[in-house]
Amino acid sequence: MENQKSSSSLKAIIAVLAILLVGSLVYIFKMTSDADTVKTELKTTLTEKELVMKDLEELKLTYDAAISENTSMSDELIQERDKVVNLMSDLSKSKGDVASLSKYRSQYNSLQSNMKVLMAENETLKKANTTLTTQRDSTVVVLGETKRNVEALTGQNEELSKAVEIGSKLTVLNTSGSAFKLRSSGKQIATDKASRADVLRVNFTIAENAIAKSGAKTYYVQVIDSKNNVLGDKKTENFGDNILTYSFLTNVNYENKTVQVSQDLKGKDFAKGTYFINIFDKDQLVSKTSFNLR
Structure with a gap:
């Protein structure tokens, strides 16, 4: 149990x-x-x-x-x-x-x-900026080309202006000097003798130039004898800093055609030796020559 x-x-x-x-x-x-x-x-x-x-x-x-x-x-x-x-x-x-x-x-x-x-x-x-940059660069290129073209044209115009200026200047040619004896009758007889000379004659030609400005032209004629004396009027003209003493003035009515210039310088007791003739357009010498008296 x-x-x-x-x-x-x-x-x-x-x-x-x-x-x-x-x-x-x-x-x-x-x-x-x-x-x-x-x-x-x-x-x-x-x-x-x-x-x-x-x-x-x-x-x-x-x-x-x-x-x-x-x-x-x-x-x-x-x-x-x-x-x-x-x-x-x-x-x-x-x-x-x-x-x-x-x-x-x-x-x-x-x-x-x-x-x-x-x-x-x-x-x-960014895309807009890229586009603007491209446009700006293109504009700069175009402006650069335009500037170069303008500069080239300006240079050409300056050269043309210089050429016209040079071409429009009158050319003085055939400068010559001679001496003459005056008769009482008024007849002039060429001579190369200083003692017989009464007149010195200066001749020169202004050439035809179609692009030159027509109108009245004035030339200053300087005649220097063998003793370095300026003959004739012996007047002076100021051209800025330059002073020119000349024998006489010649006024010409130029009409773009060839002009023959002849002017006499009266005197007495001319010295023997070499005479120098200088033609000036204002103070610029445009022609010169020389001749002898014995």
């Missing part, structure tokens, strides 16, 4: 222990499962934080590259990049829980949308 009671008590104890063991095993399994779940969630949370941080870093690099191009939108781009930098700083300090990561992801998406709009505007602005 006692043996039966002991056996029943032992069985009861074993049953209780078995129940406790099963309960412990169930509790241990549940705790282990919960820990694994927490580890998985933590790992997932950390991975998401890294992904958001990586996306923000790429966004910052995009802004840095656009800012380096130094367009007129640089200030706007800098402001948006600073927002990204601030969000990165906040994210790095956060615990990385699911709720906060969701907030950061949402803010990143908003910043990315703004970035796309700004990049599109910046690209449009």
